[in-house]
Amino acid sequence: MLTWVNGELLDESAATVSVFDHGLTVGDGVFETAKVVDGVPFALSRHIARLGRSAAGLGLPAPDEAEVRKACAEVVEQTRGAGLHRLRITYTGGVSPLGSQRGDARPTLIVAVAPADEMPPATAVAVVPWPRNERGALTGLKSTSYGENVVALARARDLGASEALFADTRGRLSEGTGSNVFVVMDGQVLTPSLDAGCLAGVTRALVLEWTEAVEADLELDVLERADEIFLTSSTRDVQAVDAVLFDDRRRDLAPGPVTARIAQTFAERSRADLDP
Template identity: 35%
Template structure:
């Protein structure tokens, strides 16, 4: 099922065209988005997601997103949802039509969680490492590369997932050319070792994770050490758990990396998943 709402609080038919061909979101991938998990009618981390949408918009020199409008659209989606317990709720804002008055195109779209994601949540997945072609320092030196903005220009992220499939896996851990862990195409990498959780710093040119942040809050309260620090690929093979965190996939464990089995992380993953759920 899908429910589509606009920022003025009206609903629209997701099966009918809504976007003009000259919308810069389509023509140039010029816009920003967020994907939010809704469980039993409650959006998770809505505030942090709206904050991050505003941060991405600022990086693209877009107008500040209409926060009240997005909240209104979210309410309309939730109020009209008659599907399952969980919703993947996408917020999108583009630069509007080319040569227009600068009014962004914006909407909220509620969708079912794909069966594939549900399976991966339960069973874990195989991932491959792929070079993202960025080096430490690039993000600061070249902000026009929009590293760490959640933009609509995600063709590379999608191409990386297809490459993973070609290699018999279903997800990607992007790395620097020198073998430092970055992020997944649509997820944050979290590594557990002993009682410490580690995620790479966003200064490397990656997106700060909302699900990772929620996990870190919960884990910290439960006595775990949490740290933001560089992770080398080699460390993934000796970790107690390697997890891809994102709103829709929650915490999905990586059981195989580049064709090699990782240490069994079932128990650690279950503990982390419990901590994450305790936030809601």
């Protein structure tokens, strides 16, 4: 597949960055992942807007929106008629000294695409013991500094789950490694507020706009009491949770009618408007 690197479309074998790129050496970068169906990315405007917000939060120069859109268009063109793909936009601090301080080079922009598998309708999640810091410097930014998520997801997979869930430092439910979480309690559809340190997910925002779901402060033990639980992300859309794994026990729960209705609403609305 062809990949965009700093203004050039290159074969993936030639798509390289400097070993001194700050995104590689210290994780100084931001990114977005969007779903692509038959060559059309979903909600691209929202993803590009969040890329800009994340870059500002990290102190990076604002990405050139026209260049990002051009790069995305040229990269996804090769996926037309080819089914489901994952589009990745990465924007880093560029070539810099070997340390935390940035250099004077322009930022690096990479846009890549790869085939993606359909997600199953339901999955298991695992609660991990490490808190999400809702007061951290990177809170709410989609940063490439993903080591914490890599460790948490590896633990979840060891337990037999496809996603890990974090509490924040106050014991409130926060988010997954790459997803937002919703619960259904007595007919109410609730998701952690951004105050709990979760990312303002694109799919999360659309579910809040298109359904009756609302934000709330939720204690972690809501996972033991909720009638239904589901995840949202750009690659999962709306995915039911059929098991919650704790260190010493497992809670099985059947995907419920509220989750099914919200998943159907999301599917219908997203098909009708590819850039909501």
